[in-house]
Amino acid sequence: MRQRPQHFVLHVNRVGLEKILSLGNPKDAFVAFDHVQKSYDGEILVVKDLNLQIAKGEFVTMLGPSGSGKTTCLMMLAGFEVATHGDILLGGQPINNIPPHKRGIGMVFQNYALFPHMTVGENLSFPLEVRKMGKSEREAKVKRALEMVQMGDFAGRRPAQLSGGQQQRIALARALVFDADLVLMDEPLGALDKQLRERMQYEIKHIHEQLGITVVYVTHDQSEALTMSDRVAVFDDGVIQQLAKPDDLYERPENAFVAQFIGENNKLEGVVRAVDGDNVVVDLEGGMTAHALAVNCGGVGDRTMLSIRPERVTLNAEGPNSTKALVKELIYLGDHIRCRMTVSGHDDFIVKVANSSGHKHLVVGEETDVSWQIEDCRALDA
Amino acid sequence: MSDTELVLAADGTPLKKKLAQALFVSRARAFGLVAPLLLFILASFIVPILSLMVQGVKNDTYSSNMPASTAIMADWDGVSEPTEEMFAALVSDLVQARIDKTIGRVATRVNREEAGTRSMFTKSARKARKLEPPFKAAMLELDEDWASVAVWGAMKVSSQTYSPAFYAAAVDADYKADGEFERLDPEDRIYVYLFIKTLVVALAVTLATLALGYPVAWLLASLPVRQSNLLMILVLLPFWTSLLVRTTAWIAMLQSHGVLNNIFVWLGITTDETRFSLIYNMTGTIIAMTHILLPFMILPLYSVMKGIPPTYLRAAKSLGATNWTAFWRVHFPGTVPGIGAGALLVFILSIGYYITPALVGGQDGQLISNIIAYHMQKSLNWSLAAALGGILLVIVLAIYWVYDKVVGIDNMKMG
Structure with missing residues (x-):
């Protein structure tokens, strides 16, 4: 699992997630989707019965493949799409009938949407002008917002004269300059290269902490979601598949889609033979019998999918889940070696062998022992 | 290095x-x-x-057919009495021109400078062969107007192969034999007024196409593909129809017992006796030209609007702008290159428009091109037509130059 920056861990504690998770009544949340449905054509529901509550100061990411309904949800919150059914509440008040310009929500768009005929300063000044703010106050706020994104010297430039990363900062500053409590971000880093993207992730995170604003962030990049968010809502097919803290999402996926979508996952398919309290015994298709944590697998005789993270597999024969595996392919990645092998008839089983001193050197074609703990093996829906 | x-x-x-x-x-x-x-x-x-x-500047009808008088008039100052030598040269030219059968063309040429001289030339040329010196007295006997300095002045101007006479005429001025220019009397001025009228009509048509075309271009750019394709076909349909058919359709629509007037009478907007005259006047010209030139405004606007991401409007609204503010401050400035291109195109096409004013303009709705065509086809004064056309060309180039200075031709998008 990738290393997260230190401040992230601190942040989770600061918000007080226990309080958020215990929210029951939509009226108590800062932002709430209450049984929201959306259809464009009257035939297909793009968003099916969405319920989501976001606390003040929280950073929530909507993560999912394209067409999963996450952007539609964001657009409904911004006011550019109308919910077909259900209420969206902001600060306890339904906002379905409030036009976008009266919602006071800051928004960062996918391609920044900076106005090309205005300078950076004019772009930032625009939301203040439409709020009829005085000139001196406007200038002070624009200056402060530009300094926050470290672009203090760029007020006189045109957006076209800026690099992608600089435009991104300006778009962020523009969404923040009018002191919105809620800022929406629609894949804001999608157009940047990898290195810049990672730097911007930290910067957005810092600004979020510094200002105490609430952020709803949409992305299809799971590492971005895990790095930045207090909670992640994984969308698929118009439904939130799982809403959880990033570590829960990775370590304790509740269904096969989340296990597959977040991080790398080994799946082994089989049939439940016996249920024993929290654990199940599963007969795998290749003949192996595995012990797993019963998460979402039904009863005896039901099909199930076992999910095991590649880094949780060890190359020995200890414990209840141990079997022989045939090494098919080795890929050297520096800090670890990715090893594809055949386990119980599944030839896409990945094991990550850490490149530590004295690690076992595998050879293609070799047969080796593999094993994993019961708690690392989750029986999910097939 | x-x-x-x-x-x-x-x-x-x-x-x-x-x-x-x-x-x-x-x-x-x-x-x-x-x-x-x-x-x-x-x-x-x-x-x-x-x-x-x-x-427009060169006409050798006189100089090539009347060489002797041309040569002698080159030294004449244009104000003093014509001399015996000048009459002698004229008589020898007239004799030769009658033999060459070119006297009619020469007479027409001089007549353009001084009306009423045509018959003097043809009549005198018939008898010139029998004239005896002194020629001055003999000529004056044929027609006493030969003593007129104005007639000789007209001959001198006609005899110049290269002269600004036609350009002067095209801006309602008279080029005199002594090299001076003089504005015509107000009741004789036509062309300057016609140029101004043409420019005003072009401006009116440009504004009308902009007002009508802008919302259509907006719809084209923002509707879903299926609807916008249908709308695009409707916009382009006139392009595939003959200009003549479209113009005649307007005659059926606008004439005093046409569709539009019948509807007005039926609605009670007007009575049967006071039907509006919508055609064979300026109104008809403007209506028909606006319709015909509308696509030239819509297409550049559409292509520019198509290139403006819809997220700009959304961004403006999310920042707190009302629909109108978002349009005016964010969308509209982006469409200025399209407005410029469309306006330039429509304006330049309008100032040269010929067939529509000719068909639906009547007396009142004729534009400068109609007069140019008249001089090309009816009066056969090609030199004046060329001068008028030259001025029109200069106006177009000047507008183009101003546009380039103000908006910049690089900013133009045609689609």
Whole structure:
């Protein structure tokens, strides 16, 4: 699992997630989707019965493949799409009938949407002008917002004269300059290269902490979601598949889609033979019998999918889940070696062998022992 | 490396020369591809236009047919009494011109400068052969108007092969034999008024197409593909219909017992006796031209609007702008290049518009092109037509130049 920056861990504690998770009544949340449905054509529901509550100061990411309904949800919150059914509440008040310009929500768009005929300063000044703010106050706020994104010297430039990363900062500053409590971000880093993207992730995170604003962030990049968010809502097919803290999402996926979508996952398919309290015994298709944590697998005789993270597999024969595996392919990645092998008839089983001193050197074609703990093996829906 | 240092290719020849050699074949091929069109344009467009433009300042009808009087009048000051030598030269020219059967053309040419002189020439030429010296007295006996300095002045102006006379006429001025220009009396002025009227009509048509076309272009750019394609076909449909058919359709629509007036009467907006005159006047010209030129406004606007991401409007609204503010401050400035291109196109097409004003304009709705056509086809005063056309060309170029200075031609998008 990738290393997260230190401040992230601190942040989770600061918000007080226990309080958020215990929210029951939509009226108590800062932002709430209450049984929201959306259809464009009257035939297909793009968003099916969405319920989501976001606390003040929280950073929530909507993560999912394209067409999963996450952007539609964001657009409904911004006011550019109308919910077909259900209420969206902001600060306890339904906002379905409030036009976008009266919602006071800051928004960062996918391609920044900076106005090309205005300078950076004019772009930032625009939301203040439409709020009829005085000139001196406007200038002070624009200056402060530009300094926050470290672009203090760029007020006189045109957006076209800026690099992608600089435009991104300006778009962020523009969404923040009018002191919105809620800022929406629609894949804001999608157009940047990898290195810049990672730097911007930290910067957005810092600004979020510094200002105490609430952020709803949409992305299809799971590492971005895990790095930045207090909670992640994984969308698929118009439904939130799982809403959880990033570590829960990775370590304790509740269904096969989340296990597959977040991080790398080994799946082994089989049939439940016996249920024993929290654990199940599963007969795998290749003949192996595995012990797993019963998460979402039904009863005896039901099909199930076992999910095991590649880094949780060890190359020995200890414990209840141990079997022989045939090494098919080795890929050297520096800090670890990715090893594809055949386990119980599944030839896409990945094991990550850490490149530590004295690690076992595998050879293609070799047969080796593999094993994993019961708690690392989750029986999910097939 | 300094700029002056000669860069050499691997074989020792200068790199620039090497590059020119390498590019020569591809350049030659590219030229070969456009050469047929270039030749066609040159032969069918540029050469005829230039030769016609030359007629605006050059007319040798008199000088080539009346060489003796042309030569002697070159020294005449244009105000003093005509001398015996001048009469002698005129008589010998008249005799020769009658033999050559060119006297009619010469008479027409002088008549354009001084009305009523045509018959003097034809009559005198018939009898010139029998005249005896002194020629001055003999000529005055034929017609006492030969003593008039004005007649001789007209002859002097006509005798100049290159003269600004036609351009002067095209701006309602008279070019005198002594080289002075004089504005015509107010009741004789036509062309300047017509130029101004043409420009005003062009401006009105441009504004009308902009007002009508902008919302359509907006719809085209923002509707879903299926609807916008249908709308696009409706916009382009007039393009596929003959200009003549469209103009005649307007006659059916606008005439006093036409569709529109019938509807007005039926609705009670007007009575049967006071039907609106919507055609064969300026109203008809403007209505029909606006309709015909509308696509030229819509298409550049559409292409520019298509390039403006819809997220700009959303961004403006999310920042707190009302629909109107978002449109006016964010969307509209982006469409200015399209407005510029469409307006320039419609305006320039309008000032040269001919067929529609000719068909629906009546007396009142004629524009400068109609007068140019009149001089080309009816009065056969090609030199004046060329001068009027030359002025129109200068106006177009001037507008183009101003547009380039103000908006910048690079900002223009045609679609």
